[in-house]
Amino acid sequence: xxxxxxxxxxxxxxxxxxxxxxxxxxxxxxxxxxxxxxxxxxxxxxxxxxxxxxxxxxxxxxxxxxxxxxxxxxxxxxxxxxxxxxxxxxxxxxxxxxxxxxxxxxxxxxxxxxxxxxxxxxxxxxxxxxxxxxxxxxxxxxxxxxxxxxxxxxxxxxxxxxxxxxxxxxxxxxxxxxxxxxxxxxxxxxxxxxxxxxxxxxxxxxxxxxxxxxxxxxxxxxxxxxxxxxxxxxxxxxxxxxxxxxxxxxxxxxxxxxxxxxxxxxxxxxxxxxxxxxxxxxxxxxxxxxxxxxxxxxxxxx
Numbered sequence: 001x002x003x004x005x006x007x008x009x010x011x012x013x014x015x016x017x018x019x020x021x022x023x024x025x026x027x028x029x030x031x032x033x034x035x036x037x038x039x040x041x042x043x044x045x046x047x048x049x050x051x052x053x054x055x056x057x058x059x060x061x062x063x064x065x066x067x068x069x070x071x072x073x074x075x076x077x078x079x080x081x082x083x084x085x086x087x088x089x090x091x092x093x094x095x096x097x098x099x100x101x102x103x104x105x106x107x108x109x110x111x112x113x114x115x116x117x118x119x120x121x122x123x124x125x126x127x128x129x130x131x132x133x134x135x136x137x138x139x140x141x142x143x144x145x146x147x148x149x150x151x152x153x154x155x156x157x158x159x160x161x162x163x164x165x166x167x168x169x170x171x172x173x174x175x176x177x178x179x180x181x182x183x184x185x186x187x188x189x190x191x192x193x194x195x196x197x198x199x200x201x202x203x204x205x206x207x208x209x210x211x212x213x214x215x216x217x218x219x220x221x222x223x224x225x226x227x228x229x230x231x232x233x234x235x236x237x238x239x240x241x242x243x244x245x246x247x248x249x250x251x252x253x254x255x256x257x258x259x260x261x262x263x264x265x266x267x268x269x270x271x272x273x274x275x276x277x278x279x280x281x282x283x284x285x286x287x288x289x290x291x292x293x294x295x296x297x298x299x300x301x302x
Contacts, residue, residue, distance in 0.1 A: 002086035003029065006194050011081065014190045017058050021081060026102045032081030033074035033103070037065035042111040042136065044289065046073040047100070049118020049143070051171040051204040052276065053080025055190050056117075059282030060289075067290040069113075074103055076119070078203020080194050091206040093219040097126045110134050113293055117141040117278065118248075119207060129226035129233075137236040137296055138261075139289055142275055144251040145227060148212035148220045155246035160208040169201045178275035180244050187279075230259050236296040237261035240288050242273035242280070266295070 011017075019034045034054050044064050046057045054073035061071040075082035077099055078091060085091055100123055104112070112135045116124035121143025128135045146152070152160075163169070172188035195201050212220045230237075237259045239252035252269075256262045268288050273280035 001090045004084040004086055004200055010193045017055050024106050026099050029077055029083045031074055031103055035072050036061050037070040041068055041070040043070045043072045043109045044113045047116045047120030047124045049120050050207045051174055053194055056278045060286035063286035084200050084203055088202045088206040091203050093210045096123045101127050111136040113137050115139045116143050118143055126226050129229035139238045139240055140255055141240045142242055142245045142248045142277055144248055145223055146212045147223045148214045148217040152213050163208040169204055171195055175276055179279045180272055180274040181280045234260045238265050238292045240268045240285055242270045242277040244273055245275040247275055
């Protein structure tokens with residue numbers, strides 16, 4: 001597989017991201033991650049979606065670490081400072097699941113609090129279902145785990161069509177369009193930083209086509225097996241969706257209805273946020289996560 005690596009100087013002007021970069025080699029690919037807070041604390045694994053990177057969690061990481069948590073935020077392959085595959089056909093749902101599973105194993109993360117938004121949930125929920133012994137609790141935020149057995153939302157189908165047809169895939173503009181608040185020019189530039197030109201955007205272009213939208217999708221069976229685990233998941237499970245995301249709207253009620261660990265939890269709807277609620281209301285989401293961890297610390301020790 002041909003790989004590309006975004007030059008470090010592309011990130012030199014990202015001024016509001018004061019976290020030391022860390023790297024792991026997984027499957028001959030360099031994976032970048034943020035690792036902040038006490039090394040001996042239980043980790044909060046922050047998984048981003050498309051077309052963002054760990055920068056999406058910059059408002060939340062200081063709040064989590066101030067509460068004594070260890071915040072670990074990797075960049076998915078194809079995004080951020082992580083390596084990018086040059087060919088779209090080299091990306092697969094399974095590749096992303098395998099890389100995050102290997103990342104967790106390499107760092108020997110245990111008693112994880114998973115926070116997954118967008119593709120961070122599609123990947124993270126699969127990994128949690130396949131390696132439940134490493135996870136203590138889950139926070140699902142504007143995400144889902146599709147099997148292709150139900151028709152996708154019209155909002156997703158419009159997004160998928162746009163992602164394949166637009167001549168220039170403007171990551172920062174896409175993030176801006178998925179927020180309810182105005183983004184500063186420097187913030188938009190930070191989301192564009194990983195992509196010097198269109199050749200670096202194969203992963204971003206591929207992602208929408210990797211979402212299972214038909215029952216015989218390559219990832220459908222594995223996602224059905226993951227749902228079987230979630231149907232029996234008794235560890236704490238929290239939904240923290242926004243009120244302004246047409247793509248994932250309603251997904252929170254499904255999780256609440258079928259995941260045993262979701263019963264009795266203080267599920268939250270974050271008001272005034274769009275798809276990228278970490279941008280719109282990152283501080284509020286972080287406070288929800290801290291409260292959830294503290295509420296469930298004792299019950300998850302079992």
